Amino acid sequence: MRSIEAKSFEHLGRLESLSERNMREHLRLYAGYVRKFNELLKKREALQHSPDNYAGADCESLKVDLTYALGAIKNHELYFEILGGMQRGKGAGPEGPLLKAIEADFRSFPQYVADLKQSALLGRGWAWTAYDRDQGGLFNYSGAQNGIPVWNTQPILAIDLYGHAYFYDFGANKASYVDAVVSALDWMKIGQRYEVAMESAGK
Numbered sequence: 001m002r003s004i005e006a007k008s009f010e011h012l013g014r015l016e017s018l019s020e021r022n023m024r025e026h027l028r029l030y031a032g033y034v035r036k037f038n039e040l041l042k043k044r045e046a047l048q049h050s051p052d053n054y055a056g057a058d059c060e061s062l063k064v065d066l067t068y069a070l071g072a073i074k075n076h077e078l079y080f081e082i083l084g085g086m087q088r089g090k091g092a093g094p095e096g097p098l099l100k101a102i103e104a105d106f107r108s109f110p111q112y113v114a115d116l117k118q119s120a121l122l123g124r125g126w127a128w129t130a131y132d133r134d135q136g137g138l139f140n141y142s143g144a145q146n147g148i149p150v151w152n153t154q155p156i157l158a159i160d161l162y163g164h165a166y167f168y169d170f171g172a173n174k175a176s177y178v179d180a181v182v183s184a185l186d187w188m189k190i191g192q193r194y195e196v197a198m199e200s201a202g203k
């Protein structure tokens with residue numbers, strides 16, 4: 001395990017449906033997770049060189065906290081990376097292999113969007129679209145901060161559903177926030193992630 005450097009995500013200051021302030025505060029929170037992860041990693045390395053302490057309660061809680069922080073970092077990086085689509089043209093949606101996969105698994109893009117929004121509104125932490133290597137298809141999942149809850153899946157899209165993700169722009173109006181995120185999705189980047197997921201599955 002290596003230390004992590006926080007990414008900058010400069011495009012997030014230019015979203016039309018989520019304010020620059022909202023995204024700046026969210027990036028600050030993400031940077032906090034990166035700092036926390038690096039601190040915990042250093043503590044763990046110190047404990048590793050002290051065999052008497054390695055099996056103790058401190059080490060156990062470090063592992064739990066490290067896992068939580070790493071899950072939060074990965075989820076936030078995915079979420080930030082796949083926003084920005086409105087800059088490429090309003091109404092742009094998925095194309096090529098991703099569109100074909102969505103139509104195969106959800107019948108149509110509008111039905112996929114309805115399912116994604118439902119997964120997001122029901123979720124308390126995160127919603128994802130992921131490719132399930134065992135099932136050989138796409139599915140929308142709901143889960144908590146420390147990672148997608150299903151083995152052998154490759155997430156291609158993540159939506160942060162914690163209050164901090166929308167408080168500044170939407171107050172308690174989670175539904176408006178979910179609409180804003182869906183309208184800001186960058187389908188070119190999500191399509192690239194889908195193709196990477198397919199390659200990693202040997203398809």
Ligand SMILES: [Fe+2]
Pocket residue numbers: 026029076160162164165
């Ligand atoms: Fe967040």
